[in-house]
Amino acid sequence: MALCLGIVMVLSSFALSWVRGEVFVDCGESSVSVRWSERQSLTEPWLLRLGDCPPLSVSVRPGGAEAVFHARFDDCGFRRLVTEDEIVFENELSSEASSQSPSDFSCPIVCAYERPAEWSPPMYDPLSFWVNGRGDLVFRMSFMNDDFSDVATSTTFFLGTLIPIAAAVEQQAHQPLVLLLEECVASASPDPSQDSSVYSIIANKGCLMDSKKANSRFLPRQNPSEIRLYLQAFKFSFSEEVYIHCKLVAWDPEDMNSGRKACQYDKRNERWELLDYPLESAICSCCDTVCRARTRRRTRRAVAQSVVLGPLTIKD
Incomplete structure (x- = not known):
């Protein structure tokens, strides 16, 4: 399994380059936008998942392929981790193996935020x-x-x-x-x-x-x-x-x-x-x-x- 590693930026955008394309992540206040692109077309973009959510849009062209996701942190299986200093939301961008893509992969998607001093567990997220x-x-x-x-x-x-x-x-x-x-x-x-x-x-x-x-x-x-x-x-x-x-x-x-x-x-x-x-x-x-x-x-x-x-x- 090929892994994608990178730096997490708080309330900002960042890009991850790896052997299976590029991943651009934009962390918002309560949601995240993820854009995956690849020039060599080694991956079938419609097989990509952000957690358990399919892409919002997919495009395939001679110059490569692209998949776009937008998800709230209370959707798609995001995990919330609370530390003394941060509130962190974690998920994975992944794809299953197929005839065109011989091996699966996983890329961590992480957004970290400074924990407010008055923060307490939100009651609107019961799941x-x-x-x-x-x-x-x-x-x-x-x-x-x-x-x-x-x-x-x-x-x-x-x-x-x-x-x-x-x-x-x-x-x-x-x-x-x-x-x-x-x-x-x-x-x-x-x-x-x-x-x-x-x-x-x-x-x-x-x-x-x-x-x-x-x-x-x-x-x-x-x-x-x-x-x-x-x-x-x-x-x-x-x-x-x-x-x-x-x-x-x-x-x-x-x-x-x-x-x-x-x-x-x-x-x-x-x-x-x-x-x-x-x-x-x-x-x-x-x-x-x-x-x-x-x-x-x-x-x-x-x-x-x-x-x-x-x-x-x-x-x-």
């Missing part, structure tokens, strides 16, 4: 949220489609149906970690402190309380750094719009305890069960009382990040 944590960790949480193969394209759900949600932590030069959901609540406001009524989904240091009250449940893990769950759609009597507020925690997988765990209620056996190691479900026995974090191993510190998803709409 996916990325944020940089301490220790080179990147947290992600999203509403997903039914089979968890991609981010959901809609945030409208019917009462009683199951809402797929996935969270993950990406590690860079870090010891292996397990991702836990320490707590999650639902409210009719993007700021739960301003809402007099909140609904507890996960509480007591990782207990999925809604698995006992409803049909919400964790799914078996694909890997320790990701956690998936189905949340049964409910409705506040006074509001159709709901925000989900969660605290994500990255933790040492060898030190699961009553304060760092993922537990759900097994209605068939009428007991709390540990998601990762059912034989050690005894650490979930505190879910109906008070669970306390164990502090004797002070060398191990959790990395936590708060995330807000929403609004989602629940309909009858």
